[in-house]
Amino acid sequence: MEAILKDPAGAVIGLDFDGTLSPIVPDPAAAVIHPKAPAVLAELGRHVLAVAIVTGRPPATALELGPGLADVPGLVILGHYGFERWENGQISAPPPPPGVPRAEAELQLLLDELGLRGVTIEDKARAVAVHTRRSPDPEGALDRLREPLARLADKHGLVVEPGRMVLELRPPGMDKGQALSLFLAERAARSVLFAGDDLGDLAAFEAVRASELPGVTVCSGSAEVAQLAERADIVVDGPDGVVALLEELASAFSRS
Structure with a gap:
């Protein structure tokens, strides 16, 4: 965390969506982003190299379930595990797999x-x-x-x-780890934080470690997935805990 605090302009903040920025609900279509998250991400976006949401959701769905996300400075959404990308109001993607x-x-x-x-x-x-x-x-x-x-x-x-x-x-050939690794290389990141809650986020945790950058992995803790907490540097209490941690970061950036 020290490298991120000292050099926020070189930091990528990577985040899963469901279970990390949005509480898990019985009906996925009824999910909604934590009410404080868009404002916190917007504040972070003014200081860091990039804020990236890496999710299995389509980017358009993440935006629909996260009002205010489109206004986060420099936000990139890597949806479908990185197959589809939203940036500057535009979605780019290869043809859908048959x-x-x-x-x-x-x-x-x-x-x-x-x-x-x-x-x-x-x-x-x-x-x-x-x-x-x-x-x-x-x-x-x-x-x-x-x-x-x-x-x-x-x-x-x-x-x-x-x-x-x-x-x-x-489709095979892409996961959250590959998506995050490619993004870190693309942006020439100097440090990285990634927060997730589920098994699919393990690949992103491994990508943080494989990057050899100063990195922090954060688990949005739940009783349903123990494996992630065991491999995380920091464990917080669900989306409330993730947002509180991001608020602390944003506050530290504003004071520096």
Whole structure:
């Protein structure tokens, strides 16, 4: 943290969205950013090299669920694990992978065959997610889905990304770690902080360490994912804790 405080102009602040800037909710479409987050990120954006949100969500969805994010100075959203990018009001991305809609077309039949109730499908355009949080037995449903979804992903040239009561089918070749590494190199960053809450953020933690830059990893703690807390430099209490930490940073920058 010392390097970030001494040289904020060289620092990249990387953040996951769900569970980090936004509390986890049963219906992903009902998620909303922490009310203090946009203002805090805007203040950080005035001091640091870049603020980057690295998420499995499409950038347009993150912006929709995060009113005020578009006004954060220099904000970059690396959505779909880095396949899609929002910057300066523009979204850039390669063509959507054909395997995703094909897999999605088979998902409802698969759920019906397994007799799983309360399991929902989220169309993320470049990925498709299967959520079990609203099932009568979320953990049991997740376990029953692992092998069938792995076979379905393999059939359509996709990979399965596990998360908090969710399994996501997405194209291979990019993850949050790769997205963050490429961004750090692009910006010639001199230090980095990354905050996340879920298994998909482990790759970003590893990217911070592999970068050989002065770096800090922050876990937005929950009872659902212990692995991240074990590898984090700092553990805070969910999105409230993340925002409080970012407020402390912004305050320190303003005083210097």
